[in-house]
Amino acid sequence: MKARMVAATLGAALALAVLPAASAGATDRALLAQARQATVQFHDLQAALDAGYVQFLPCFDDGVAAGMGQHFAMLPLDDAIDPLHPEVLVYEPHNGRYQLVALEYVVPQDEQKWTDENPPMLFDEHFHRNNDLGIWALHAWIWRGNPGGVHDDFSPNVRMCPTAS
Numbered sequence: 001m002k003a004r005m006v007a008a009t010l011g012a013a014l015a016l017a018v019l020p021a022a023s024a025g026a027t028d029r030a031l032l033a034q035a036r037q038a039t040v041q042f043h044d045l046q047a048a049l050d051a052g053y054v055q056f057l058p059c060f061d062d063g064v065a066a067g068m069g070q071h072f073a074m075l076p077l078d079d080a081i082d083p084l085h086p087e088v089l090v091y092e093p094h095n096g097r098y099q100l101v102a103l104e105y106v107v108p109q110d111e112q113k114w115t116d117e118n119p120p121m122l123f124d125e126h127f128h129r130n131n132d133l134g135i136w137a138l139h140a141w142i143w144r145g146n147p148g149g150v151h152d153d154f155s156p157n158v159r160m161c162p163t164a165s
Contacts, residue, residue, distance in 0.1 A: 028123045028124050028125075031083050031123055032083075032123060032140060032142055032150070034083065034084060035083045035084060035086070035103060035140060035142060036142045036143070038083075038084040038085070039086065039089070039100070039103060039142075042089050042100055043099075043100045043143075045072075045091065045098045045100075048072050048089050049072075051074075052074055053072040053073060053074050053089055054072060054073060054074075054075060055070065055071075055072055056071045056072060056073035056075070056088065057071055058070075058161070059093055059161035059162070060154075060161065061154065061158075061160045061161045062154045065156055065160070066148075066154035066155055066156045066158065066160075067092065067154065067155060067156075067158030067159050067160050067161065068090065068102075068139075068153060068154050068155070068158065069090040069091050069092045069093070069101055069102065069158055069161075070090070070091045070092075070093050070098060070161075071088050071089070071090055071091075071104065072088065072089045072090075072091065073087055073088045073089075073106070074086075074087050074088070077106055077107065077108050077135070078107070078108075079107045079108060079110060079113060080107075081105060081107060081120055081122050083105070083122060083123070086103035086104060086105055086140070087104065087105060087106040087107075088103065088104035088105075088106055089103060089104075090102040090103065090104055090139070092144070092158050092159055093159075093161065093162055094159055094162075099143075099144075100143045101141065101143050101144040101155070101158055102139050102140060102141045102142065102143060102144065102146075102155075103139070103140045103142060103143075104137055104138065104139050104140070105122055105127070105137065105138045105140070106135050106136070106137045106138075107120055107127070107135065107136050108134060108135055108136075109129065109131075109134050109135060109136060114127075114136060116129065119136060120136050120138075122138055123138070123140065123150075123151070125138055125151045126138075128153075137153075138151055139151055139152065139153055141155055144157055144158065145157060
């Protein structure tokens with residue numbers, strides 16, 4: 001297990017090293033690397049569960065060709081934004097196993113704190129509003145590259161959600 005975590009950390013560091021400049025500036029890459037280091041233990045889903053993350057909502061995909069994954073959240077949500085403590089871990093489910101692919105930063109909508117003109121920010125990126133869930137959200141695809149960008153919601157590199165048979 002330790003060897004897997006070391007390999008994951010090295011692989012993630014390499015992935016960050018080759019991010020296009022348009023995806024993340026040098027400071028943002030350093031902060032993303034710190035987030036990666038802070039979450040490496042969560043490649044083991046049981047470690048995430050033991051830390052207090054719980055399965056949250058169904059698995060998400062775009063219905064066409066890109067997945068997002070199964071979310072495990074640290075509840076209740078608050079309005080703190082800490083790159084080293086993501087509110088949500090995103091896993092790709094496959095053959096009954098879960099592989100960590102992304103982090104998601106989530107804060108409740110609070111019109112007195114954030115607006116469409118002044119949304120929350122992290123990694124020099126604006127969060128987007130999800131009115132259906134009453135949240136602001138920002139993905140960080142730090143454990144599996146996303147050709148659409150580090151902060152896109154869906155990734156063609158993540159499998160579509162499994163369907164019930």
